[in-house]
Amino acid sequence: MSEKMNAYRMINWGEKPQQVEVEKPVAGPGEVVLKVAGNGLCGSDPKMCKLTEEIGTMIQWQMPFTLGHEAGGWVEEIGEGVVGFEKGDPVVLMSSSSCGKCSYCLEGNDNNCDYGHFGRGYGRNGSLAPYVLVNNPREIIKLNTLDPVTAGPLTDAAATSYHGVKKALPKLKPGTTALVIGAGGLGSFAVQLVKVLSPARVVAVDTNPARLDYVKGLGADEVVDGTAENSAELIQQALQGGAAAVFDFVGTDQTIESGISNLRKGGMFVLVGSNGGKLDNQWYGTLPTDAEITTYQGQTISDTKAVIALAEAGLIRNDVDIYPFSFIEEAFEKLETGQLQGRAVIKMED
Ligand SMILES: [Zn+2]
Ligand SMILES: [Zn+2]
Structure with missing residues (x-):
């Protein structure tokens, strides 16, 4: 039986x-x-x-x-x-x-x-x-x-974040900054992994204050409240010259737009979240030169x-x-x- x-x-x-x-x-x-x-x-x-x-x-x-x-x-x-x-x-x-x-x-x-x-x-x-x-x-x-x-x-959650962070490691040299969009389950691992595996600073943005407090405790150098009216400006200030790598764990039109516009020339935009967002930039003029953009990767x-x-x-x-x-x-x-x-x-x- x-x-x-x-x-x-x-x-x-x-x-x-x-x-x-x-x-x-x-x-x-x-x-x-x-x-x-x-x-x-x-x-x-x-x-x-x-x-x-x-x-x-x-x-x-x-x-x-x-x-x-x-x-x-x-x-x-x-x-x-x-x-x-x-x-x-x-x-x-x-x-x-x-x-x-x-x-x-x-x-x-x-x-x-x-x-x-x-x-x-x-x-x-x-x-x-x-x-x-x-x-x-x-x-x-x-x-x-x-x-x-x-x-x-x-x-x-952790292994998916690891794959994205590993991909961007060549960009994360001393003096550079990484931007983590979405500090939830995956993003909180990305914050930790960037800190452990690279010398880069980490800026995290999220709409939930509790999550921002949590990733601060995990080593995020600066956090930005995504619901603030001037959040776009706050992100720019925190990045100090653009992000060498952006990890987008949300994947909406808005986060893709924000992520790519905050990328430093030659930087890498790593898309992890999938929430139906589109990339709607013109190839010339609005994108940082020599940047790399990845698709979802597991x-x-x-x-x-x-x-x-x-x-x-x-x-x-x-x-x-x-x-x-x-x-x-x-x-x-x-x-x-x-x-x-x-x-x-x-x-x-x-
Ligand atoms: Zn799953
Ligand atoms: Zn196979």
């Missing part, structure tokens, strides 16, 4: 997820089953629940599936042929997905994998459940001292390993609020309605 467990799942397109009983996964050849310790809630989770069937079918997602793509846990069952793990190993799972075989994966740019849109917690069963199946053990990263209950968000396995190593070394902080799995409906509701202050992790119970 197969064992049962409760999972938090999407049942139908455009509907609220539900907690339902499903079968506990079993590791087949080449697979691993993790006992989930904790799973971070991500801003993309409620967005998925609003997808239409048309889009879902286009990206080949299979309904129903269990949500959750920021998992930490322990190795529970090791399938035939899998080496390098022992039962009980504390680990995190890659939040992004990749095939390991295509040309992008083979060159180490697995963030660009053609199969990346179909992963655990988005299209197939994720980790908002006591156990999760990992069909590709290369996406398991071992932990040393980090707590698997709270480490999950590092694989998503994170690679090597980025995620690097971020975990920084957190293990105590160089970046990962502050989360812990909610028990029995509180999932309420936590999800708070996430959806913007009532969560920090990053939330759902802790699985025994």
